[in-house]
Amino acid sequence: MSFSVNRVLVIGLGLIGGSLAKALKNKRFGYIQAYDRDSEELQQGVDLGVIDEACSSLEDGVKTADIIVLAVPVKATEAVLKAIQPHLRENTIITDVGSTKGNVISAAKSVFGQVPPTFIPGHPIAGSEKSGVAAADEQLFYKHKVIITPLESSDPIATQTVARMWQFTGAEVLQMGVSRHDEVLAATSHLPHILAFSLVDTLAKEQDSTEIFRYAAGGFRDFTRIAASDPTMWHDVCLANKAEILNQIDNFSQGLAQLREAIENENTPAMLGVFTRAKAAREHFSKMLSGTAYSQKHHTGRVTFHVRSGGIVNGHIRVPGDKSISHRAVMLGAIADGVTHINGFLESEDSLATVQAFRDMGVVIEGPHVGRVKIYGVGLHGLCAPPGPLYVGNSATSMRLLCGLLAAQSFDSCLVGDASLSKRPMDRIAIPLRNMGAEIVTSEGGVPPINIKGKRRLSAINYEMPLASAQVKSGLLLAALYAKGESVIVEPAVTRDHTERMMAQFGITLQQTGSRIQVQPPQRLLNRQIDIPADISSAAFFILAGVITPDSDITIERVGVNPSRAGILEILSLMGADISLENPTELCGEPVADIRVRYAPLQGITIPEHLVSISMDEFPAIFIAAASASGKTKIHGIGELRYKESDRIEAMMEGLQRMGIEISVDNDNVEITGGRFSGGRIQSYEDHRIAMAFAIAGTQASSEVVIEACNQIATSFPEFLEVAQKAGLRIHKEETNVS
Numbered sequence: 001m002s003f004s005v006n007r008v009l010v011i012g013l014g015l016i017g018g019s020l021a022k023a024l025k026n027k028r029f030g031y032i033q034a035y036d037r038d039s040e041e042l043q044q045g046v047d048l049g050v051i052d053e054a055c056s057s058l059e060d061g062v063k064t065a066d067i068i069v070l071a072v073p074v075k076a077t078e079a080v081l082k083a084i085q086p087h088l089r090e091n092t093i094i095t096d097v098g099s100t101k102g103n104v105i106s107a108a109k110s111v112f113g114q115v116p117p118t119f120i121p122g123h124p125i126a127g128s129e130k131s132g133v134a135a136a137d138e139q140l141f142y143k144h145k146v147i148i149t150p151l152e153s154s155d156p157i158a159t160q161t162v163a164r165m166w167q168f169t170g171a172e173v174l175q176m177g178v179s180r181h182d183e184v185l186a187a188t189s190h191l192p193h194i195l196a197f198s199l200v201d202t203l204a205k206e207q208d209s210t211e212i213f214r215y216a217a218g219g220f221r222d223f224t225r226i227a228a229s230d231p232t233m234w235h236d237v238c239l240a241n242k243a244e245i246l247n248q249i250d251n252f253s254q255g256l257a258q259l260r261e262a263i264e265n266e267n268t269p270a271m272l273g274v275f276t277r278a279k280a281a282r283e284h285f286s287k288m289l290s291g292t293a294y295s296q297k298h299h300t301g302r303v304t305f306h307v308r309s310g311g312i313v314n315g316h317i318r319v320p321g322d323k324s325i326s327h328r329a330v331m332l333g334a335i336a337d338g339v340t341h342i343n344g345f346l347e348s349e350d351s352l353a354t355v356q357a358f359r360d361m362g363v364v365i366e367g368p369h370v371g372r373v374k375i376y377g378v379g380l381h382g383l384c385a386p387p388g389p390l391y392v393g394n395s396a397t398s399m400r401l402l403c404g405l406l407a408a409q410s411f412d413s414c415l416v417g418d419a420s421l422s423k424r425p426m427d428r429i430a431i432p433l434r435n436m437g438a439e440i441v442t443s444e445g446g447v448p449p450i451n452i453k454g455k456r457r458l459s460a461i462n463y464e465m466p467l468a469s470a471q472v473k474s475g476l477l478l479a480a481l482y483a484k485g486e487s488v489i490v491e492p493a494v495t496r497d498h499t500e501r502m503m504a505q506f507g508i509t510l511q512q513t514g515s516r517i518q519v520q521p522p523q524r525l526l527n528r529q530i531d532i533p534a535d536i537s538s539a540a541f542f543i544l545a546g547v548i549t550p551d552s553d554i555t556i557e558r559v560g561v562n563p564s565r566a567g568i569l570e571i572l573s574l575m576g577a578d579i580s581l582e583n584p585t586e587l588c589g590e591p592v593a594d595i596r597v598r599y600a601p602l603q604g605i606t607i608p609e610h611l612v613s614i615s616m617d618e619f620p621a622i623f624i625a626a627a628s629a630s631g632k633t634k635i636h637g638i639g640e641l642r643y644k645e646s647d648r649i650e651a652m653m654e655g656l657q658r659m660g661i662e663i664s665v666d667n668d669n670v671e672i673t674g675g676r677f678s679g680g681r682i683q684s685y686e687d688h689r690i691a692m693a694f695a696i697a698g699t700q701a702s703s704e705v706v707i708e709a710c711n712q713i714a715t716s717f718p719e720f721l722e723v724a725q726k727a728g729l730r731i732h733k734e735e736t737n738v739s
């Protein structure tokens with residue numbers, strides 16, 4: 001069928017109809033006519049410039065309309081369809097704005113025998129407690145969602161036309177099935193309205209209601225604003241979506257009864273459970289849907305860095321808590337018995353994703369608040385089935401470690417991540433877990449989403465890892481806590497041993513001889529006080545700044561210098577850097593020190609291969625050091641860098657070449673010839689470590705360096721910019737909004 005859109009007829013010129021008409025008229029979508037039983041409203045529509053023309057009869061408008069929008073109460077839909085039917089042309093598109101869709105479909109079936117292919121139901125998720133055409137607001141739908149619910153029999157061009165009409169108002173158009181729409185709306189719109197009406201009505205009946213309302217503060221006002229909505233409309237909505245609404249009321253009543261019981265019994269964990277989960281959900285669930293962030297510090301716009309050369313690097317700085325250790329502290333704290341307190345927790349996107357995953361599995365977690373987190377452990381067997389897929393954003397550590405833990409649970413689960421994580425290899429953990437008896441299905445190509453079946457009895461594993469990976473080792477160690485018998489894992493090279501050290505803190509006995517780790521499933525994990533050192537991977541960028549900036553003298557305080565992590569210190573020292581460790585101590589089984597760096601010229605070296613697996617995440621910084629050294633630096637066996645948040649070898653090669661540095665790459669071997677950085681535009685490929693490495697390189701460049709897509713810095717180091725500025729570097733942020 002072909003459609004032209006010249007004339008739009010809006011039937012019902014209230015707030016929604018009027019706002020749509022006004023927006024379409026102003027955007028010149030077509031000639032906008034309206035019909036309303038209330039002739040005064042119609043006249044007002046003309047007077048206010050909301051519509052081009054008022055139709056004196058329904059027949060007049062319908063006969064010439066290309067699109068008819070029913071903006072009438074849902075209950076009136078059938079009567080209006082009946083009234084327009086005799087005058088309709090074959091290819092006139094009909095849509096509506098009702099907040100329930102099942103009944104609109106039934107109305108269309110009863111009038112037309114079947115739903116016409118040109119009838120495309122719609123529902124703008126926008127409104128206001130105001131009503132009438134006088135309140136018409138052309139911005140009402142701008143950046144709001146409009147759901148259209150076409151049927152299989154709907155004409156695709158008609159669907160597209162209705163979508164385009166809404167897009168003219170600035171709305172974001174989504175498609176959904178009819179029953180799904182009614183189910184979702186019952187929960188997200190209808191129930192809250194009913195609660196607001198009921199709360200105000202209940203309070204108003206109280207004897208001292210005047211007093212109550214006089215002192216009603218912001219909370220009451222926010223929560224009950226919608227109780228001023230149109231009563232007739234809500235009466236109609238309740239009847240139109242009765243079954244779904246009753247379901248939601250039952251669901252809610254059950255939740256409220258549980259909360260009541262918790263309050264009555266002064267059950268603190270249960271109460272805090274509800275409050276912290278709800279707070280987290282309110283703040284964070286939207287991340288998955290709208291691309292907003294877990295952390296307040298994360299920017300949702302596009303972040304670009306501008307770096308000017310020069311600046312000094314001096315003084316004492318602190319960088320945030322270790323990311324790897326933060327993940328592990330939450331995981332083990334969650335399955336321990338009793339309350340675990342964490343200090344120094346990293347409040348970054350990756351570690352917050354792990355927190356959210358455990359909240360989804362029913363663990364009560366307070367914080368983080370200035371690095372403090374309180375976890376009410378549920379014990380080894382206390383995790384609950386999450387309500388939906390566990391979303392872990394950009395974080396492979398969360399995903400691979402969780403695979404091990406989830407493989408041993410009594411419920412099914414699904415792990416999903418963002419676009420970057422969705423490309424990263426997961427078979428490396430899925431395959432050995434399957435050997436233990438787990439049922440894990442990765443998506444095509446061995447990538448996320450990952451579906452994990454519950455209720456599998458795991459057996460112990462005896463595994464020689466083909467690949468050096470702390471994430472795989474840790475995922476297996478977590479699964480081994482639930483397996484029957486003693487597991488033995490042998491590493492091909494040293495990788496970070498934070499899991500082993502953290503398990504020991506929680507009272508688990510591990511035996512370690514060389515590269516071999518043995519673990520017996522424990523009865524229980526003890527609750528703990530965990531203090532997390534600063535992250536050496538974040539410190540690395542300021543160590544680098546100190547190493548390449550003339551006259552620098554900088555100390556980064558209380559950094560974790562675990563030998564299975566601190567390869568960068570050895571590599572830079574071999575290149576001639578002046579690095580010393582001061583005030584060495586230990587925090588929860590992890591060696592810690594202040595790292596002092598003073599400028600000294602660097603020379604190129606061949607990096608010993610045994611240092612590669614203990615400095616994996618630091619290679620972007622090491623590449624920059626090599627580019628600043630005199631002579632050639634040769635690096636071998638770094639193929640794993642290709643499987644990080646970006647292909648870090650390619651990203652570094654491209655950026656260094658842009659900055660005039662000679663670099664050659666042969667598979668997983670790289671050779672860099674030191675030189676002078678020129679300015680330029682660098683693509684970070686949305687990889688936090690690439691962005692931060694080039695930001696430091698930029699401080700030594702001959703002209704300005706601009707680094708694109710720096711948002712993901714928030715995955716590991718949200719305060720990077722502030723710390724860099726404090727240290728004396730000239731890095732500035734430009735933030736542009738993306739709609």
Ligand SMILES: O=C(O)C1=C[C@@H](OP(=O)(O)O)[C@@H](O)[C@H](O)C1
Nearest residue numbers: 324397468469470471472616617
């Ligand atoms: O276990 C961990 O916390 C990590 C291990 C490393 O990954 P692999 O295990 O893939 O080498 C590292 O690159 C990652 O940033 C964090």
Ligand SMILES: C=C(OP(=O)(O)O)C(=O)O
Nearest residue numbers: 394395396397617644645
């Ligand atoms: C590779 C990294 O993290 P993950 O693997 O957890 O995404 C990293 O932080 O550099």
